[in-house]
Amino acid sequence: MELPRLEPLYQKYRAQGLEIVAIEASRNEKMAKDFIEKNNLTYHFVQDGEGENAYVLNTFGIRGFPTSFLVDRSGKVLYSHLGFSPGDEEKLEKEIQGLL
């Protein structure tokens, strides 16, 4: 799911316990910060590590962007989404509602 589309979901469900962490794979701090600022994104943003700590490509094995994982309150990764297509937002929102 594209990042700006997550912001309304965050605003809507944050109080009920939704958190969003966006992990930036490229370590392109300037481009990332510009994007976050331009789109007024307010959730958590972190950078992927380097070498052994490059988790996005190594540990998670993410090959396509955007990819997202939805994790329940106990820490189980229950849903994953790859790419973005029409209708995904509704689907994701339903999944979030189901977990909250």
Next chain:
Amino acid sequence: MRPKITLLLTALLLVMAGAILFAADEKDGLESYFQEMSNKFRAAEDAQERLNLCQEFLKKYPDTTYTPTIVAAAKAQLAALDRSDEFVPLVKGLLARIEDPERQQRIRLLLAEAYGEAGATRELAGLAKKIVSGEKVTFNTYLPLIRSMVEAGMWPGVLDYAGQAEPLATAEAYAREFPDRKYSQEQLQEFARNRQGLLLTYAGWAKANTGQAETALRDFRKAEPLVNKHYLGYSADELDLYWGKTLLQQGQAAAALDRLASKAIFGSDEAAREACKAAYVKKTGAAEGFETFLEKQRPAIARTLDNLAFETYDGRKIELGDFKGKVLLLAFWFPT
């Protein structure tokens, strides 16, 4: 169809972003033209508009470092417009204007992919021969050719080329191909193992399709510890898909279902989902209840998130475990 395109576009933008960085010493004119066209490409309304931009670029600059990327983008747009038959003439006209042998190779591989998708077996066989007799042939020359042959159902060709690629599935070959990257011996061994696993996967699938299911299953079992696994548990390439389909072909519906479920549920993979459904129908006798079955499997095979630590842009540390008790959405992204 749709998600695949989005993905291709994303991949393209990544390549473009990379190309921007590497092209710093290119001619200023080309550089700024590329930036301008990238922006237009991103803002374009539909596939036709994006295709026009690609064609405009190729007309103005037919032979630059960007050419293969743009040809790939044009291919994706034609596919989205259901006009893939126009790709072959486009590439043939272009190849005559390209002198750089490496670029020629990369564009020929895209042509091979198009032949594979169209099932043009004779054209693909001829082109593949030409490609592997060229310069700087690596594992990554063979792999798209093998995949194209799988797509076209050219099973003897798959076995032949998988055999030819085997000497390149080594740590030494990998190190030779990427002399600038500093990989440890351990990493190189892992890359080599994955390559061997991929070759076994495709060779196995070729065997499964030519009446040698037993040998195929042996190949798949050998491939399993070698190939990369996705975080959510399925093989990162087609191994689980081909394995599941072969089991189903052999009438082992329950085993096929096990093999396919993880990829069908977490993999955003239509082919795995369809194969999984076929296995379910075979096992239960009806398609009814398939969705419910998958939803029931989901929590059972879901993996618990590792407590990994990351840094924010202002230097704070965040651990994923900090969010236990919350519903957490992890979004992996790449600014473009």
